[in-house]
Amino acid sequence: MVGKQKHRYTLYYVNARGRAEPIRLVLHYLGAEFDDTRMEMDDLKAVIEKKAPMKQAPFIEVDGGKLVLCQTTAICRYLAKSIQPELWLAGATKTLSAKCDMVVEGMYDIYNDVMRYNYEKDATVKEELSQRYWDKGKLRLEFLERILETSKGDYFLGKKLHWCDLFVFGNMGSMLDVDNRMFSATPHMRKFYLRMRNLPELKPYIQKYWPKPEFNS
């Protein structure tokens, strides 16, 4: 996309996948050039203090600060509509957009529970959160699995990729770091994960920044 790109994007986060990864995947999938600013935590804190709309990362600057956005889902949806709009990555109809949003929010519920467990320091609370993400997570993953299973194509909404696919895939990567049993009962999601890793738009980036896949089928 280099050369005809209309806007400049600078993404700020630490050098980890986390909540920035779905944004990076949307940008890579759309072939957009962007500054993938991966900072040390202390340096990031200083930048957040100065520039971030809600004092949190990830956040993105468009055209050097003409627009500054935070919140992963808001940023992904914006980029999905803005870069190569003819691909309709955020859904070509109101119904597809709503289904895309629904998959995203369903996955985010699971991811948020897992990450809350991951960062908790108090042992008692951590144990409670572990139980929660495991019980609720399993139940919720079943529904995502069902959507993929009954999809009439390789993606959540059928034959066409939407940003919910990139969002789910990005979160799966981080969740596997925390608990590699998570997707043991979801074979369609495992296959989806491996397929997404090999998309030509994503593969060079994945090979450089992601660890090897935790499962093979």
Next chain:
Amino acid sequence: MVGKQKHRYTLYYVNARGRAEPIRLVLHYLGAEFDDTRMEMDDLKAVIEKKAPMKQAPFIEVDGGKLVLCQTTAICRYLAKSIQPELWLAGATKTLSAKCDMVVEGMYDIYNDVMRYNYEKDATVKEELSQRYWDKGKLRLEFLERILETSKGDYFLGKKLHWCDLFVFGNMGSMLDVDNRMFSATPHMRKFYLRMRNLPELKPYIQKYWPKPEFNS
């Protein structure tokens, strides 16, 4: 809007504000007729088991089940775009839509922490969650307060109401039930709350279903 309404909507939830309230407010604001199905928990569980896409409520049926959506934000955004689209309640530009989403997600982070505290039964965990929602919530509310304060109109994005206004307002109502100190340091949000209660599109519904406001200015 009765008479020219294109679709039929049935919303399923318990008889409480909770996660259904932003959806109800969007529907009322747009003057849409809908079945506001408020069920006893046991009855709702049976309906969820049978019909809900991710086995959770709220969920909404469009035209008797031709489309079924869950997840509050996905449903609100869909309705904001579908009913009276000429009002552009989800944003008339990509930038306004992204800012609307950002406000929604910022508010949802606070709301989710408060509700997680509210429903927690284990005393140790509850204490930890109390500290969290109070510390993080105060910080996050400050940014929403700043956005309102610097807005060039009565709403988060200026002179025009968007669904983020209805979403924030709906969540404020439920949060005040849990902790009425929450908005002590955000006078613009308090005024916003009182103004929203009096919108002619919402007032009849609010007077019937909401308790009296917890503060007067």
